[in-house]
Amino acid sequence: MKILFLLVALLTSAFSYGNQEVARVLDDFHRAAARADMQTYLGLMTKDAVFLGTDAGERWDKQAFSEFVEPYFSQGKGWLYRPQERHITQSGKNMAFFDELLSNESYGVCRGSGVLVKTAAGWKIAQYNLSIPLPNAIAKQVVKQIKALPQAKG
Template sequence: MKKLLFFLSFATITYGGFINKEVSINTSTEKKTINALLNDWHTAAANADYNSYFDKIAEDGYFMGTDATENWNKKDFSVFAKPHFDKGKAWNFKTLERNIYFSEDGKTAWFDELLDTWMKVCRGSGVLEKEGDGWKIKHYVLSMTVPNKVTKEIIPLKAKYEDSLIEEMKEQ
């Protein structure tokens, strides 16, 4: 009986160890890789390098722009952006700060970044997924920041464009 109890305890611990075993990732290396990918992505836009820019977005990726109506899948976003890239000038965002986080299995990462843009400071945030040996942008959100001190001044400017949108969306 003692041997059976010992065997069952050992089997449970061993089997449990396999189930709960975490995937070990080198977050330092992966952060460098993701930083390079995002920096290259922003540089591709600044250089109007259409292929390099859109190759970094997953086929089922999404881009949310600063306008409430800008919710694009990759295909629609690429159609919208193509004329800008074709003119030789898309947009030029320079990273001021970036934070990167990982899922326990190391296959998903999310980030936030502050950007220096023609709109002044913007915030980008997104989700990346590891596809094979590389990372792809699955979801990106670009937001204009509004200093708390001027929110009351900004609201009337937004309202003249967004009140009708709010009503439209409520009716859906």
Template sequence: MNKYLFLLLSLFIIDSSLGQTTDTQKINTILDNWHKAAAEADFDSYFELMSKEAVFIGTDAAEVWNKSEFMSFSKPYFDQGKAWDFSSVNRNIYIGPKGDIAWFDELLDTWMQLCRGSGVLKKENGQWKIAHYVLSLTIPNDEIEAVIDVKREIDSTYIKSLVRQ
């Protein structure tokens, strides 16, 4: 191959890839900005990154909110100027074969110590939006019995209330 043609093709490939952001990079940025918006108590930016029908599941068994419910729950914290400050220390992102759904898991540095976030994003009008998020505490396997002892009575009562419904 002619070295000038090779050089020209190489420059074209490099030039065409510059400025392109992969979906994985976009999703990383969205999740980082979402956590940043909470840390800065930026209510509008935080909820703008979520889809209209988003669901947020918190660490308490009763915390399953649609977007509107989560906004109502969160508003007082944001209004006080201090919502929550979660920083991702490790994140895995997976994108579906059609490129319109993604799921992720992340380890978070939080006031509760190490937590796990996981969720789903979907493309809406070409933009990634958080559609489902689950926040959970991580419990070392060696400590699970002690945690079960703390939770036993509360969980038993809650389970009974769910079974009666």
């Protein structure tokens, strides 16, 4: 029984430490964006990372996302998303899923979600999905407005 308890404690501790590492990467990602630090920001992503923005047409591979952020960051213009709540779930030793509520001065409450993978260089973001949670009470009204836009997808 003591051995079983010890094994459970060790596994829990390992996952907890992994979650701390993942949280640190996400915090560093947000800090780098706020500082317009392109090298650190993109360096926290895998080579084949995908960033999904709030617009239906915003699906960027890392190269396209780099081209999107460069004009802003090169002028020292970043963006600040402050984590308010975060949930991390590890799947094995080398993959973690997360979702986080963020606050942003322009967009209010946002949600980030995605996947990190553990590489030889540490945890890296493989996918980041930024969305704006929509209250159910106004969902139909907002969907109607989106459909009325000429460039709307779907």
